[in-house]
Amino acid sequence: MAARTRLMRRATARNVREAVRWMSSSEISDSDMRCRPSVSHKGSSSSSSDPGLRSVQWVFLGCPGVGKGTYASRLSRLVSVPHIATGDLVRDELASSGPLSKQLAEIVNQGHLVSDEIIINLLSKRLEDGVNKGESGFILDGFPRTTRQAEILGGVTEIDLVVNLRLREDILLTKCLGRRICSQCGGNFNVASIDIKGENGRPDIIMAPILPPEHCMSKLITRADDTREVVKERLRVYHEMSEPVEEFYRKRGKLLEFELPGGISESWPKLLQALKLNNLGEEQSAAA
Numbered sequence: 474m475a476a477r478t479r480l481m482r483r484a485t486a487r488n489v490r491e492a493v494r495w496m497s498s499s500e501i502s503d504s505d506m507r508c509r510p511s512v513s514h515k516g517s518s519s520s521s522s523d524p525g526l527r528s529v530q531w532v533f534l535g536c537p538g539v540g541k542g543t544y545a546s547r548l549s550r551l552v553s554v555p556h557i558a559t560g561d562l563v564r565d566e567l568a569s570s571g572p573l574s575k576q577l578a579e580i581v582n583q584g585h586l587v588s589d590e591i592i593i594n595l596l597s598k599r600l601e602d603g604v605n606k607g608e609s610g611f612i613l614d615g616f617p618r619t620t621r622q623a624e625i626l627g628g629v630t631e632i633d634l635v636v637n638l639r640l641r642e643d644i645l646l647t648k649c650l651g652r653r654i655c656s657q658c659g660g661n662f663n664v665a666s667i668d669i670k671g672e673n674g675r676p677d678i679i680m681a682p683i684l685p686p687e688h689c690m691s692k693l694i695t696r697a698d699d700t701r702e703v704v705k706e707r708l709r710v711y712h713e714m715s716e717p718v719e720e721f722y723r724k725r726g727k728l729l730e731f732e733l734p735g736g737i738s739e740s741w742p743k744l745l746q747a748l749k750l751n752n753l754g755e756e757q758s759a760a761a
């Protein structure tokens with residue numbers, strides 16, 4: 474057991490060293506890595522050799538069901554960096570039926586966290602593959618989820634900004650239960666229709682369902698960990714293990730709190746405004 478732990482530690486250290494080497498061999502200077510949302514992010518290329526591009530290194534935090542994936546993936550397209558969701562890395566590993574898949578299935582389907590070692594291995598590999606393809610910068614979604622992960626990430630590279638998405642807990646559960654994925658195209662949808670009257674000074678919250686196109690309707694599936702019991706456990710685990718990560722970044726002055734006011738049409742422009750990216754959003758919708 475001790476030997477296995479030592480081996481795991483060595484494997485992790487090696488991956489982190491590789492990530493460090495990746496960072497230091499990158500053409501981007503330290504100052505370029507810092508968040509400069511007001512500079513132009515032209516085109517869809519994420520190559521670091523384009524002097525007009527600056528690669529942001531952002532993290533999205535937030536409870537299960539809050540919409541980290543939705544907003545992180547939209548933003549990644551806007552600022553031309555990859556959206557890396559550790560939940561997707563875990564699901565890819567599960568689907569691959571590799572040596573880890575049985576162990577992972579048990580953990581994920583109980584709503585628990587995968588070990589820091591395994592998740593860092595998966596993330597290091599994804600970052601390395603990306604760098605080999607010429608990627609730079611990232612928006613991380615679902616990582617770090619423990620303070621240890623945050624410390625390891627901080628030892629490897631500088632995070633510019635951490636966006637903490639927030640939403641009422643009763644809505645989170647409904648949203649998780651409404652999630653659907655098209656088994657053919659992989660599209661993410663949500664059949665939940667939320668219309669909650671505000672009370673005690675809280676505003677109304679209206680979130681329209683995100684319905685799939687006709688051709689996906691018959692192919693919709695639900696994630697195995699999106700059952701009522703497992704979502705409740707994931708929320709409990711988030712409060713216990715991941716909320717301290719918010720404090721970790723708050724203390725370092727990197728945390729941007731963002732309370733979602735409603736569905737995408739209402740929240741997206743406000744999020745861009747909070748990130749001082751509204752001009753970029755307008756440019757892109759004008760070009761579309």
Ligand SMILES: Nc1ncnc2c1ncn2[C@@H]1O[C@H](COP(=O)(O)OP(=O)(O)O)[C@@H](O)[C@H]1O
Nearest residue numbers: 537538559560563581585586587592615616618
């Ligand atoms: N950083 C991480 N650390 C540990 N486990 C993780 C991490 N990211 C993802 N996982 C595992 O993958 C599952 C799915 O993650 P994700 O898709 O991000 O779910 P959620 O909807 O709960 O945010 C998690 O419940 C957990 O088991």
